[in-house]
Amino acid sequence: MTTGWTEARQVARDAAEPLEAITVDLGGALGLALAEHLPALVSLPLCDTSAMDGYAVRGTGPWQVIGRRLAGACTSGAALEPGQALEIATGAPIPLGTWAVLPVELSALEGSTVAGELPGKHHIRRRGEDIPRGRRVLQAGSVVTPAALGLAASVGYDVLRVHRRPRVRVVVSGDELLTTGLPTHGQVRDAIGPLLPGLITAAGGELLDTQFVADRAGALSESLACDDVDVVAVCGSTSVGPADHLRPVLGALKADVLVDGVACRPGHPQLLAALPDGRHVVGLPGNPFAALAAGHTLLAPLLHGLAGHSPKAPLTGRLRGAVTARATETRLVPAVRTDDALVPVGRDRAGNLWGAAMADVLAVVPPQWTGPEVEVLPL
Incomplete structure (x- = not known):
């Protein structure tokens, strides 16, 4: 059963117990x-200290300068007597009896005598004040x-x-994928492998490695048979086509599927499952922008939870422009920040990262939204 976007994110967060x-x-x-x-x-401070470079003074001026003190050990030393001053540096302990610190820029030194008008502030940082x-x-x-x-x-x-950081393995499936060079007919360059490391790191995870596997159930099953990671992010193989094997493989592994499809565009065919040994599997769509959207929907909240991050209130903004809400699905719209609004950049088809690459945020447009306030996901 398809899960709403907000609920799916909460399920992912709730599924994650902070790691040791x-x-x-x-x-x-x-x-x-x-x-x-x-x-x-x-x-902090550990003792009463001077907040300015100047003179610690007692009584009314002018004052006789009896020495100098720089920042160092918290010892008050001998007390000042009325009419005395001690040249003092910012952060240095003030001597006992100090009335105030006369800032050096307000002072006039002549020989061993300093004069000046004491300011309204004492310029003394008291012990434990900060x-x-x-x-x-x-x-x-x-x-x-x-x-x-x-x-x-x-x-x-x-x-x-x-x-500790949750360890993540990325598994990219697809017979048609190339990792270098120019693709020919029937081939495409992998775009998901390069985009996921930054997303994983930003969410508090540590990418262990990226594996590329053929569109075969056996190859996918073998890639999930590991105990050196906390999360496996499978890219592609999440839909219901003849080359999409993730669901049957998870069934054979007796996984508990927590989210099976999310009511959002792009990124609908995504899933979250818990394996019997405690590891999690996140299924991301094979289209690059859909994979990015799904990464922010399920993978990032899961990693935040495993990494022990405290939940934060969502960021919001005012979306400006011709954006049409869907009746039952959340839209994730690439947008840029201006002084007073978020402006959609377009070019946001599921297989195209151009719009996302131009954007600062994804604007979260909920079903039947009438505007202008939206949640935003920083990119």
Whole structure:
């Protein structure tokens, strides 16, 4: 039974339990999802520090400069007495007794005496003002970005607990496919193999390899007999023609078919199945744009779930132009972003990637849509 587009994506996400957690150093965590919440191991700042280059002062000026302090160990040292100042760098611990930091650009130094009008701000960052010790700074399921790595380091982490990436094998079936050179009559260049690695990586997966198999049930069955991956993405062989063997092969393997066809265009003949050993099989259509649409419909949500990514609210935009909604199917329409709207680019037949290659997003046009708001899938 054909599944609605939104429901199919939810089924794919719900079918995925996050994979096991591993411990990696900070550099190895980039792009992975946190397996546990991240509390700060230290306060930021660790002690009261200067927010400016200038002079830590006590009392009213002018002030006698008694020394200099650069950023370093969190020690307050001797206290300032009234009328004293300490030249100080941004991030350096302020001495006890400091009233405020006089910014260097507001100061006038003459000999060992500094004068200036104190600003309204004290320019002092208090201990724990930015992040108190123990405060949760990132949630489990957050994808580790470059900024997250810097944050983790700043609050004391050397290693992180993350979910490993789901390993994916791509199996492209078709006697007519070429991987290099110019096709001749009856042949076509494979376009799906080159487009899937980027989609898989963006969704949190790791492409193990790409295999090309003939339109034979035995060849397809052999390609699924593996235990070194979490997901097998089969391209082609998902329809009901004489060369489409995926469903019978899955039946022989006693797979549980979770989605068998999705009410969307392009990409209707796609499927999702769970094998008895816990692996998943995603069937993608053989037409390139249909395969891309199906990849965003079933493969990407499945990989996000396996990788432990937290669900995110959908992105939306206003679609402008002559777009006709279908009565019962969702349309996935290539579009580009402008200042105020999404504009369809056309050239969106199932076998043609020209429109998708020109586009920024796929606009999700639901059945009986009357506009203008739509969900968008970034490309």
